[in-house]
Each structure stands twice: as C-alpha cells, then as structure tokens.
Amino acid sequence: MTYTRTVHETVAALRTIRGQWAELLLAIETPPADVWPPRQLAHTMREADPEQLDVVERAPLVLREHPAPPNLDALDTGRAIERMIFDLADTLAAAVQTRAPGEQRDPRRWEFADPGAADIRRAHGSRAHGLHFACVWVEGRVLDDDTAPEQQLEGSLTAPPFAPLPPHLLHEARRTARVAEGRLLRTLGLDARTTLVPDRACPWCGGELTLHTGPDTEPSVTCSTGEECTAPVPVDERGRRVWGWGALPSLVVALGVDITTAA
Ligand SMILES: [Zn+2]
Known part of the structure; x- marks a missing residue:
C-alpha cells in the first residue's frame, strides 16, 4: 500500500489517543482542573506518580463500576472513546479478517463480543484487552500489516490473517480516530x-x-x-x-x- 496522507493522519490520531489515555484515566479520578496552572506543568512539578504507570493496565471503562468519580465529564469522554474505537475495530474486523473464528487460534485476530457467553473473556471478546490494544490493532489494519501470504514451518504458504483495508474503511477509520482524538484533547484541555x-x-x-x-x-x-x-x-x-x-x-x-x- 502507499503511505498516504489519510493513513498518516489516522495513525497519528490513534497514537495521540494511546499517548493521552493514562491522562484521561487519571483525570476521571481527579476533580475538574482549573485553567491555572496548566495541566502539563502540574504533572511535571508533582512527584512522579507510580499509579500513573500501571493505570493503563486496568480493565476497560465499559467493564468497570464507577461509584461517583470526581470528574464525570472525563468518564463520559472515556466511555465514548472506548465505544468509538471498539466499534471501529468490529467494523474493520468484519471486513478484513479472513480466517473464520476457531479455525486457527491467532492472537492477531479481533474477537467479537458475545454478550450471551457466560465466560467473561468471550462475553467481551477483544474489548476486554482495553483501548490501548484496540488502537494498536486498528493501526495494524490501517497500515495493512499481515496481509501477505505467510510461510509455515514446513514451507507451505497459508493465507494471511487479514485482507488490505478498502479505501472507504480507511476513511471511516480516519474520521472515527480524529473525532475520538478531538474529544479526548478537549476534555484534557490540550486542544489548541x-x-x-x-x-x-x-x-x-x-x-x-x-x-x-x-x-x-x-x-x-x-x-x-x-x-x-x-x-x-x-x-x-x-x-x-x-x-x-x-x-x-x-x-x-x-x-x-x-x-x-x-x-
Ligand atoms: Zn507583564
């Protein structure tokens, strides 16, 4: 594929979302910030917060209980962004994932949620891995990763796990990623x-x-x-x-x- 402007913009938006996600999770647990001092400066001048390091490892917001967080606006934004990116991954997976479920266990697959399943992992599918994983997965599809036939150990070639992303879905990915990015930056007060x-x-x-x-x-x-x-x-x-x-x-x-x- 050609590394077009659309690809570039989509990847940049997805990386901004990943990069700022820990900030948003912390913001949910912090009362809304005043204009002054600027958020980035407050973080720099505060002691390094060990909680910040593991905060992205927690369960997705949509799978958690939130008893009265101090910043409801940040929680709304977080849930909306998860929904947007998870739904986008579902849409792309439905179009470009080539192997049928169960045919071959491949950790690169996006597993759809199965709300009726008793098993919690199956009930939420790949959504249970969280937003960070979903952003990386969508980026892989946008970059057409893993779309060439794959050589097996015994030398045979097998079909790749994904087909290249068709242009209309690339544009859909770009639109969704930029809407999510804009909302995240606005909520954190980091927009221009x-x-x-x-x-x-x-x-x-x-x-x-x-x-x-x-x-x-x-x-x-x-x-x-x-x-x-x-x-x-x-x-x-x-x-x-x-x-x-x-x-x-x-x-x-x-x-x-x-x-x-x-x-
Ligand atoms: Zn002056």
Whole structure:
C-alpha cells in the first residue's frame, strides 16, 4: 500500500489517543482542573506518580463500576472513546479478517463480543484487552500489516490473517480516530486554545495573562502589555512578553501558586 496522507493522519490520531489515555484515566479520578496552572506543568512539578504507570493496565471503562468519580465529564469522554474505537475495530474486523473464528487460534485476530457467553473473556471478546490494544490493532489494519501470504514451518504458504483495508474503511477509520482524538484533547484541555488566566495579573506590570495550549506544543503564557512589561522573559513575534516551557515554573512561583497541590 502507499503511505498516504489519510493513513498518516489516522495513525497519528490513534497514537495521540494511546499517548493521552493514562491522562484521561487519571483525570476521571481527579476533580475538574482549573485553567491555572496548566495541566502539563502540574504533572511535571508533582512527584512522579507510580499509579500513573500501571493505570493503563486496568480493565476497560465499559467493564468497570464507577461509584461517583470526581470528574464525570472525563468518564463520559472515556466511555465514548472506548465505544468509538471498539466499534471501529468490529467494523474493520468484519471486513478484513479472513480466517473464520476457531479455525486457527491467532492472537492477531479481533474477537467479537458475545454478550450471551457466560465466560467473561468471550462475553467481551477483544474489548476486554482495553483501548490501548484496540488502537494498536486498528493501526495494524490501517497500515495493512499481515496481509501477505505467510510461510509455515514446513514451507507451505497459508493465507494471511487479514485482507488490505478498502479505501472507504480507511476513511471511516480516519474520521472515527480524529473525532475520538478531538474529544479526548478537549476534555484534557490540550486542544489548541487560548484562555485568560483567571484572577491573576502579571506580577511585573499588572497586565492580563493568557495561557496558550495545543496538542503538539508545550503550554506558554503571554502578558498583554507588550515590551514595556518588565518581566525577565523574551518577547514573542507579536511583541508580547512570553513565558515558554522553561520559564513557566518561575511564573508559577511569582504568582504564588502552590502547584504541587493544585492539580
Ligand atoms: Zn507583564
């Protein structure tokens, strides 16, 4: 296959979802965050959280009980994203999975949920492996992995486990992955946006402070005053004093926020 722009965009969205999933799971268990301090900075300045390392290993949200989590919005987003990606995997599997179930146990297969089954693994199929697995599986189909005949030990060739993804399903995968990615980034406050920092003025000049965030950029803060502001940071291309990633901790200190407790 050719590595088209559509493939590239789909893979990028799936990787963003995987990369931010632990953040979302943590967000569900944390009261909704204020605008200030920026989420990424709070994490950097807090002690490394061992819980964060194993949080993606937990069962999918759709299979769990959630007694009153602190952040319902994050839980809704998490469940919606799981549904979108799991349903997408079902759709792709139905179209490109070539071997019949039970014909050959192949861990690369996507197993459909069988709600009537008493066995919990069969009841949920591959969904039980969680969102991370589903994203990796969908990425494999988007990249047309494992679509060539396979040589067996005794030398014979067998049919590949998957057919190449037809174009209309590639576009469906792209659309779904980008919708899911957008919702995840919005919920985490990592989409591209500028927000006035509430209740706090520039400690050097009293100007308005604006927080700039984006999915692929580190957060920064600008002061509205311009070069006359005496803050010891550079000015950006629009003549505003700007605290980049490295300077943000000093601004946090200047504003007197105890960032280690303000998650
Ligand atoms: Zn200022």
